[in-house]
Amino acid sequence: MILKTKGNTYDIDAPIIGRVTRFPENIGYEILISENIFSKDWYRFKAVLSTNKIISSLEIPLIHSIKNLDHLNEGDIIIINTDGIVNTIYRVNSNHNFLLFTERCNSNCLMCSQPPKDRDDTEYFFNQYIQAIPLIPKDCLEIGITGGEPTLLGNRFLKLLNQLKEQLPETEIHCLTNGRSFAWENVAQKVGEIDNKRLMLAIPLYADVYHIHDYIVQAKDAFNQTVKGIYNLAKYGQRIEIRIVLHKQTIPRLAKLAKFIYKNMPFVEHIAFMGLEHEGYTSFNIDKLWIDPIDYQEELNDAVTYLSDFGMNVSIYNAQLCTLSENLWEYSRKSISDWKNIYFDECNKCDLLDQCGGMFASGVKKYSNSIKAVSISKLTNL
Amino acid sequence: MVSVIQKKNRKFKEIDYYKNEVSNYFLLPFRFQKINFQKEILVNEVGDFLIVPIGTAEKIILKKISKIDDEELYFDLISNFFISEDPIPILLNVLEARYRTKKSFLEHFTALHIFVISLRCEHTCHYCQVSRVTENKDQFDMSLYNIDEGIKIMMQSPNPYITMEFQGGEALLAFNNIEYAVKRAKEEAILHQKNITFVICTNLAPLSDDMLPFIKEHNIMISSSLDGPAFIHNQNRHRPQRNSYELTIQGLEKCREALGEDNISALLTTTNLSLDYPGEIVDEYVQQGFRNIFLRPISPYGFATYNEKKNKYQTEKFLNFYKTAFDRIIDYNKKGYYIREDYATVILKKILTPFPVGYVDLQSPAGMINNVIVFNYDGKIYASDEARMLAEMNDFTFQLGVLGQSSYNDIFYGEKAMDIAENWTNESLAGCSECAFQAYCGADPVLNYATQGNMYGYRPTNVFCQKNMEIIRYLFNLMEDESIEKIFRSWITGHSE
Amino acid sequence: MKDIIKLNNELHFSLNEEIYSEDVVYKCFYWYGADFNIDINKIDSMFLINITSKLDSINHNELLVKIKQDLIDFKLRDIVTKETKNIRELLIAKAFAHFESDDNPLTEISDPIGFDPTNF
Numbered sequence: 001m002i003l004k005t006k007g008n009t010y011d012i013d014a015p016i017i018g019r020v021t022r023f024p025e026n027i028g029y030e031i032l033i034s035e036n037i038f039s040k041d042w043y044r045f046k047a048v049l050s051t052n053k054i055i056s057s058l059e060i061p062l063i064h065s066i067k068n069l070d071h072l073n074e075g076d077i078i079i080i081n082t083d084g085i086v087n088t089i090y091r092v093n094s095n096h097n098f099l100l101f102t103e104r105c106n107s108n109c110l111m112c113s114q115p116p117k118d119r120d121d122t123e124y125f126f127n128q129y130i131q132a133i134p135l136i137p138k139d140c141l142e143i144g145i146t147g148g149e150p151t152l153l154g155n156r157f158l159k160l161l162n163q164l165k166e167q168l169p170e171t172e173i174h175c176l177t178n179g180r181s182f183a184w185e186n187v188a189q190k191v192g193e194i195d196n197k198r199l200m201l202a203i204p205l206y207a208d209v210y211h212i213h214d215y216i217v218q219a220k221d222a223f224n225q226t227v228k229g230i231y232n233l234a235k236y237g238q239r240i241e242i243r244i245v246l247h248k249q250t251i252p253r254l255a256k257l258a259k260f261i262y263k264n265m266p267f268v269e270h271i272a273f274m275g276l277e278h279e280g281y282t283s284f285n286i287d288k289l290w291i292d293p294i295d296y297q298e299e300l301n302d303a304v305t306y307l308s309d310f311g312m313n314v315s316i317y318n319a320q321l322c323t324l325s326e327n328l329w330e331y332s333r334k335s336i337s338d339w340k341n342i343y344f345d346e347c348n349k350c351d352l353l354d355q356c357g358g359m360f361a362s363g364v365k366k367y368s369n370s371i372k373a374v375s376i377s378k379l380t381n382l
Numbered sequence: 383m384v385s386v387i388q389k390k391n392r393k394f395k396e397i398d399y400y401k402n403e404v405s406n407y408f409l410l411p412f413r414f415q416k417i418n419f420q421k422e423i424l425v426n427e428v429g430d431f432l433i434v435p436i437g438t439a440e441k442i443i444l445k446k447i448s449k450i451d452d453e454e455l456y457f458d459l460i461s462n463f464f465i466s467e468d469p470i471p472i473l474l475n476v477l478e479a480r481y482r483t484k485k486s487f488l489e490h491f492t493a494l495h496i497f498v499i500s501l502r503c504e505h506t507c508h509y510c511q512v513s514r515v516t517e518n519k520d521q522f523d524m525s526l527y528n529i530d531e532g533i534k535i536m537m538q539s540p541n542p543y544i545t546m547e548f549q550g551g552e553a554l555l556a557f558n559n560i561e562y563a564v565k566r567a568k569e570e571a572i573l574h575q576k577n578i579t580f581v582i583c584t585n586l587a588p589l590s591d592d593m594l595p596f597i598k599e600h601n602i603m604i605s606s607s608l609d610g611p612a613f614i615h616n617q618n619r620h621r622p623q624r625n626s627y628e629l630t631i632q633g634l635e636k637c638r639e640a641l642g643e644d645n646i647s648a649l650l651t652t653t654n655l656s657l658d659y660p661g662e663i664v665d666e667y668v669q670q671g672f673r674n675i676f677l678r679p680i681s682p683y684g685f686a687t688y689n690e691k692k693n694k695y696q697t698e699k700f701l702n703f704y705k706t707a708f709d710r711i712i713d714y715n716k717k718g719y720y721i722r723e724d725y726a727t728v729i730l731k732k733i734l735t736p737f738p739v740g741y742v743d744l745q746s747p748a749g750m751i752n753n754v755i756v757f758n759y760d761g762k763i764y765a766s767d768e769a770r771m772l773a774e775m776n777d778f779t780f781q782l783g784v785l786g787q788s789s790y791n792d793i794f795y796g797e798k799a800m801d802i803a804e805n806w807t808n809e810s811l812a813g814c815s816e817c818a819f820q821a822y823c824g825a826d827p828v829l830n831y832a833t834q835g836n837m838y839g840y841r842p843t844n845v846f847c848q849k850n851m852e853i854i855r856y857l858f859n860l861m862e863d864e865s866i867e868k869i870f871r872s873w874i875t876g877h878s879e
Numbered sequence: 880m881k882d883i884i885k886l887n888n889e890l891h892f893s894l895n896e897e898i899y900s901e902d903v904v905y906k907c908f909y910w911y912g913a914d915f916n917i918d919i920n921k922i923d924s925m926f927l928i929n930i931t932s933k934l935d936s937i938n939h940n941e942l943l944v945k946i947k948q949d950l951i952d953f954k955l956r957d958i959v960t961k962e963t964k965n966i967r968e969l970l971i972a973k974a975f976a977h978f979e980s981d982d983n984p985l986t987e988i989s990d991p992i993g994f995d996p997t998n999f
Contacts, residue, residue, distance in 0.1 A: 053915075064916060077963070102992075104990065104992055104994075105990075106988055106989045106990035106991075106994065107989075108392050108394075110394065115392075116392075118392075118991045118992060119992075150991075152992075152994045153989055154994065154998060154999060155994075155998075156997070179989065180988060181985070181994075181996045181999075183984045184982065184984070184996035185980055186983075186985065186996070186997065186998060186999050187996050190999055207461055208457075208461040209398070209457040209458075209461050210402075210460075211397065211400045211401045211402075212397070212400075214400040214416040215395075215396075215399075215400045217549055218392075218394060218395060219989050220400060220987070220989070221986035221987060221989075222983070222989075224473060224986065225986060225988070226982070226983055227476060227997050228472075228473070228475065228981075228984065231475060231476060231479065252626060253457075256496070260461055262735075262736070263430055263480070263736050264476050264480065265734070266735075266737070280918065285394065285992045307871070309868070309871040309874045309875065310734075310735065310874070310875060312869060313538050315880045337447045349974075383895070408962075408966075409958075409962050409963050410960055410966060411959065411960075411963040411966065411970070412959060412961060412963075413956070413959070414952075414955075414956075427970065439955060440951070440955055443958050443959055444955075444958075469966075470966065471966075472984075474966075474969070474970065474973070475973075475981050478970060478972055478973045478974040481970060481971065481974040482974040482975065484978075485974070486974075526986040547985045570910075599884045690913070738919075763894065812906075812909060813909060813910070815960075816906065816956040816960060840912070841909075841910075842909065842910050842911075842912045842913035843912075
């Protein structure tokens with residue numbers, strides 16, 4: 001899936017954000033994709049994109065000589081940067097849209113799929129989203145907020161959350177955060193005051209003891225801050241999801257973590273156990289992280305059934321059914337973003353392909369030895 | 383568009399970098415107790431437990447647990463709030479919230495209001511010291527005046543959820559008064575913005591078809607009695623025609639049909655006779671399609687004496703009965719028939735969940751007054767149902783007032799209530815204060831008084847203590863078997879698989 | 880434990896207060912009251928314990944083993960009770976002091992660019 005392309009620019013002094021259309025009569029849209037050399041219609045738009053090579057003195061913001069624009073659909077929201085880079089912010093035909101609020105992060109997880117950058121991009125992204133959010137279709141079902149660590153936007157984080165609530169009152173907002181900022185009660189309180197019942201804060205908790213969690217996220221005191229943050233969020237009535245990535249560091253105390261969550265935070269709405277994604281730092285740290293899923297089924301089973309037995313809402317993400325104990329299949333969800341999800345050739349022979357969580361495209365780098373087609377006729381429990 | 387502010391070293395560090403360097407740890411409040419010859423249990427202030435080899439508590443307390451050599455145990459103790467690396471744990475707020483949650487049954491105050499609507503009964507059960515076989519309604523039915531006054535008090539409860547429970551005698555003999563009381567309470571509940579639930583306790587013998595529409599209309603729950611198969615039930619529950627069992631079964635069927643399974647339950651009264659038939663009693667409950675059974679101990683008010691030996695003998699006999707019946711119940715569950723034992727479930731909820739359990743006989747502070755109050759047929763107000771039984775034996779120690787005369791404050795915060803309160807937290811009772819099972823148990827000043835002559839009680843010979851210590855220990859032992867723990871979880875959540 | 884005297888249905892011995900405090904001694908022998916009459920006297924820094932069975936006779940050695948073990952356990956319990964007294968009181972006080980706000984962490988939020996959560 002292409003989310004980024006590049007062309008040559010005319011008259012672009014500041015980033016331009018808008019929805020694309022290929023039809024000049026769609027004057028409600030901001031950005032026109034045109035295959036003409038010139039048209040008077042161009043003046044009605046904030047910018048024009050073209051694959052043609054154009055020489056212009058029109059004083060119309062223009063990106064030309066773009067290799068390919070096939071990935072853009074009617075209504076997709078893009079940002080055109082001054083250097084000619086065109087990023088897709090929102091795709092109308094996807095259920096997996098997310099808003100990357102910042103690439104900054106105060107943690108540095110061993111398995112981070114999107115390694116943080118130490119530069120202050122918060123103003124840039126804030127300006128991008130404050131313009132993009134009103135353009136998102138009102139019937140959008142769900143939208144993710146991700147990073148980096150979104151709360152590092154500070155008050156701009158609150159402004160964007162407020163705007164999301166006003167502009168998209170029917171949309172589920174799923175915000176990935178390390179939760180540490182909420183240890184400061186004022187932060188939790190401010191988010192609480194926004195009072196968006198459709199906001200879910202998804203927070204990772206990797207162990208029931210501080211040193212393992214802190215090691216995994218590579219930040220001292222992170223565990224205590226996250227737990228305190230979860231408590232503060234609960235105090236202000238926020239909905240919380242706990243996320244646990246399954247790897248060599250989280251497996252040994254997984255059942256104890258499950259108990260810690262149920263005993264100390266039974267108010268969380270959902271607990272997601274997630275297979276390892278092979279992006280970003282993971283390859284670098286693969287020796288510290290890799291464990292074949294087939295080798296942690298007992299621990300996963302204990303943790304999942306414990307939580308489920310006590311009425312907690314549990315899911316398993318990013319898992320292939322052939323690597324999962326049969327009694328855990330009911331918890332497996334197809335969660336991998338459409339554009340990241342792949343299957344192997346072997347998978348085409350599998351009777352459960354439709355129900356399978358699949359595999360991150362990056363998963364081809366390292367995967368379980370047990371990937372194999374499942375034949376329904378050989379299953380006992382179905 | 384973006385400015386690079388600083389370059390920071392994001393080189394990965396090893397796990398030891400993240401372990402605090404501490405010379406020693408600090409203890410947090412916890413209690414311990416052997417549960418068998420190999421194992422002891424550690425229980426912290428909020429009821430979380432670890433089962434460990436005998437001798438572990440000693441090592442912990444004498445600060446002999448090494449962060450390096452006993453790493454797994456060390457961090458188990460940190461994670462479960464048994465020890466801390468700081469004098470005041472950084473996550474003390476978690477423990478606070480847990481403690482507050484465990485005691486949150488106190489928050490709303492009295493929910494259950496028992497109205498002894500009539501003392502009359504058509505049964506003459508030998509263990510019942512209370513009821514009267516009589517037609518004399520004037521003397522033994524609750525007057526409309528007292529009903530009104532009881533409702534007034536009930537509406538003053540700070541609790542937004544209240545339960546009005548009709549007891550007897552046989553409550554259905556005064557069905558007209560129940561109708562009056564339900565309608566009246568409903569009107570008042572609207573005015574006072576209360577959510578009200580109704581329960582009728584009845585042996586079902588006087589149930590007639592024309593009562594059912596009213597019961598259904600007002601969503602009244604029926605709490606009935608079934609003591610076991612006919613030969614036990616009829617022996618326990620004397621009726622001239624010896625047909626108590628048949629009438630109960632007929633009544634159960636009628637109620638299930640008219641009101642639905644969930645609105646009818648049955649209670650077991652254990653008598654000396656029952657103690658010889660644990661299996662038969664469980665079988666009977668299964669045969670009648672029940673999904674729960676409440677193995678209640680013999681009410682000590684039946685055999686109440688100050689005789690330590692007799693009390694101890696009776697308790698041991700009951701515990702044998704309980705365990706045999708319990709094994710049978712586990713068997714049924716293992717075979718796929720879901721049936722839970724209610725007393726164990728109360729305790730298991732306290733052991734395995736972070737939630738409070740509102741069960742009046744097993745709370746600290748005790749359930750009497752805090753969760754339950756009894757308005758007797760004659761207008762006298764008692765701290766609990768057992769307190770009323772004592773009063774029937776002319777002991778008015780636990781009478782808190784009189785309807786129409788005593789104010790809400792007199793009743794709930796008066797001198798009597800304060801006296802009882804001195805003795806109703808097991809945290810402050812000798813023998814209980816350092817008991818490992820404190821968090822799972824409760825305090826019962828009325829029972830102490832009835833069996834030992836004072837509200838404080840004396841634990842070494844106390845029937846409440848003997849019974850609960852053994853049942854709790856027994857449950858922990860059973861839980862060593864994972865398949866049984868799995869059954870216990872299903873009892874707690876009510877999910878059957 | 881010193882000065883052990885074994886009589887028919889009696890057992891006498893003394894305990895040094897420096898080893899077993901008054902709290903420990905009383906909490907321990909409290910539980911012996913069901914089957915025994917317990918007499919505790921204190922002379923200087925010694926507790927003199929006289930135990931008389933309410934039944935006919937006692938197995939002195941068995942009883943001594945049990946008493947020694949119980950004394951150790953109650954001493955351990957006493958250590959926990961005393962060492963955790965303050966934290967327990969603080970816990971309960973704070974638990975019931977409902978919506979009082981907690982202090983903010985003193986630890987670092989560790990953002991390389993200098994995010995300050997107090998500025999929210």
